[in-house]
Amino acid sequence: MAFSRWLRSNAEHYLLISAQDRIAHQHGARSPNPPRGLREFFWLRIFAPVYRALPWPLRHKIMLTMPGSHRRQWAAPPRAHGSAVPPRLRAHESN
């Protein structure tokens, strides 16, 4: 498995568990199990807090440096430009 896939797979999995814990407390819902073993302790007690402490622009930049489809060409979402009805036909603008 490539490093980027390994990192994404683990980071995504444990950041979700960390988020589930926080959201569960907010909603009074069932929390995930606490970490068991060194591996879970590292990802949940060290990686997740460090990730959260970084500012979003830095986190985002790191994410986008990973190889993936996002680094190829994708069109920006189309934007509406003015009314679909020409201004000369719009009654409230001709008054």
Added chain:
Amino acid sequence: MARRIVVVGGGAAGMGAAGGVKAVDPDCQVTVYTGFDDVAYSPCGIPYVHGKEIDSFERLFLASKQAYVDAGIDVHYNAEVTEVDVSRKVVSVAGEGEVSWDTLVLATGFNYADPGVPGGGLGGLYYVKDIREAIEWDKVLDTVKSAVVVEASPLGVEMVTALAHRGIETHLVDPSPWPMSEVADPDIMEPVEESWRELGVTTHFNTTLKAFRGDDRVEAVQTSEGEIKVDLAVICTHKEPNNALGVAAGLKVGSTGGFIVDERMATSAPGVYAAGDCTEIPNGLTGVPLQGLTGSHAYAQGKTAGINAAGGSRAYSAVYVPWGTAAGKWIIGGASLGETTATALGIPYVVGTAQGISRARYYPGVKPVKVKLLAEPGSLRLLGAQMVGGEGIKERADFLAVAIKFGLTLHDLASMENVYSPAIGALNEPIVVAAQSGVDASRKS
């Protein structure tokens, strides 16, 4: 000489690609290779036949085999493509030898993640995918008294509901604290869990599968919380990209394992396109690639790949992922981020929620509709939505995905117009009320 296009895979993406090719250039030679007996059916409908909401598997077929012959699409059934050679532009097909192509579309779909526990080779482990196998499994379900669904993925949620509807003693084992926890928030899933309890489902959350037990067939599952005796296990682990053929051919994959593609669905190899669950597509908000989207995404990606493979021009867009499904007695759905996913990414948000109704309060059949909207603090641009209710969830999810795509704010939604007609819509649209709630919350914070 007519362009020769080979499509590997006969699911939504593959058949979408074949149709896209013919729409651009009817003279193109299109050959589709599928490892299954059929194409053009809805695998997503299988749980609903098992649950008896749909009376026959025949209803899941969208077109006959003759319809593809008539359309000039040459489908090879039970055909295994064993190798792709990008430099020589050939695929190797078991029993057919080498087949050349001018452009190739890989639509190889997904594999369920291996549960990775002892007993994986036992009988009685059902992976929902192929309709012919589903027809056989449906007969087995008539003999089953108790079953376990492994993991509360979207398919898992549908299968739990289906088995319970069928009167089978149903267990759900999931290592997470609530169902669909990678997508949905606990307040959205709470009513679903409650309705499962009413249906007699036994849920085992925060519970890890340890082994399938039995001699020839599964007789029990061993979990972190003990043993559950069952006659059948339905494996609903997450969908991993089926990328082996393309990886062996040198195609690049991203951090999800899906093929890297651009807006034309072109891969890293010249003349090779890819579509569906074997690819990854960037999320429109974060840019982070996603893999394993829905059938409608796969079909649209396939169309795009086919049109471009045939010499046409079409661009697919980054995704905002409207989603929804029936779960217990409710419909759940949403678009883009929920509270859990936003928190996991570390994206700040404000929330607006509303508990509304689907029709006029006095009209028969009125159902509750809960809407939760997430927005960027300050600008109040929409980041995501989650909903649970009795009806009208799908349409709201579709609309809210477009609202996110076009950068609408909670202010826009709080002042939007809505249909009011007693039989189909309430005076107060829940989206409007949720948006106003979010605006109010942002002023207080």
